[in-house]
Amino acid sequence: MKLLLIDLDDTLLKTKIFKEELFKFFSNKYNLSTDDIKNVYEKMKHSLSVTDWILEFSKELQKKSNTTMNYTTNDLKELDxxxxxxxxxxxxxxDAKKVVFSYGNTKLQKYKLDRMNILNLFDDIIITQGPKLSLLHSMKxxxxxxxxxxxxxxITVIDNDSSFxxxxxxMFPFIKTVDVTNLISSNKHE
Incomplete structure (x- = not known):
């Protein structure tokens, strides 16, 4: 049987565009520079909870901007x-079974898939809080x-991280890999 394991960030989702919009959104709401927003995000991104990471993030920005505004995931509806x-x-x-295979905040990763309106394309979703290689090893x-x-x-793994x-x-010579960067550049020439 065939299996496609597909990464989410920078593979299925154009994450760079999403982050730029996210930083602009908060920059406008808190009257902070996008660099200030990026710095707070980079410090917090691995410690944000699965419950409402936007609320935690906005509380941190609130301190930095001396305001009392809070935002939740619902406020992201205006973002693309x-x-x-x-x-x-x-x-x-x-014709393979298609499985999202991603590292990150479970609630946020599922929210991204839902907002892209592509959940129906996948047979399953596997989101890990630890290294994807470890999870792959446990599935071997x-x-x-x-x-x-x-x-x-x-089995084919599709990802943007060439070192991964x-x-x-x-580690798994029987698994085929597709670097999404090569996939995109080869499609430009078709």
Whole structure:
């Protein structure tokens, strides 16, 4: 059976555009520079909770800007969550089981997928709080990968992180990898 494990940030989602919009959104709301917003985000991004990371983030910005405004995830409705159409096109051509395979805040990752309106494209979603390589290793069953009690022998990982993909190639030689950067550049020439 075939399996596609597809990363979310900078693979399915154009994360750079999303972050630029997020920083502008908060910059306007708190009258802070986008650099100030980025600095707070970078300090907090790994410690934000799964309950409402936007509220935590806005409370930190509130301190910095001396205001009393708070925002929640609902306030992000005006932001665009832009899917990478080249990746979507690539995975739509496959008859494999399609699984989002991502590291991050579970609630936020699912929110991103929902906002991109692409949840229906996937058979499953696996979000880990730890390294994806460790999770992949725990799913290994000989030269196959096990997902939800189903074994797969034709596995492809699609990701934007070339160092992660090199480690996958080294540790799991039976898994094919697709670097989304190469996928995008090859589609430009078609």
């Amino acid at each position: 969550f832009i899917p990478n159409t080249q990746v979507i096109s690539y995975i739509n051509k496959s 069953n000989g030269v196959r990968i096990k997902v939800r009690d189903q074994l797969f022998d034709d 993909l090199k480690k996958v190639n080294s």
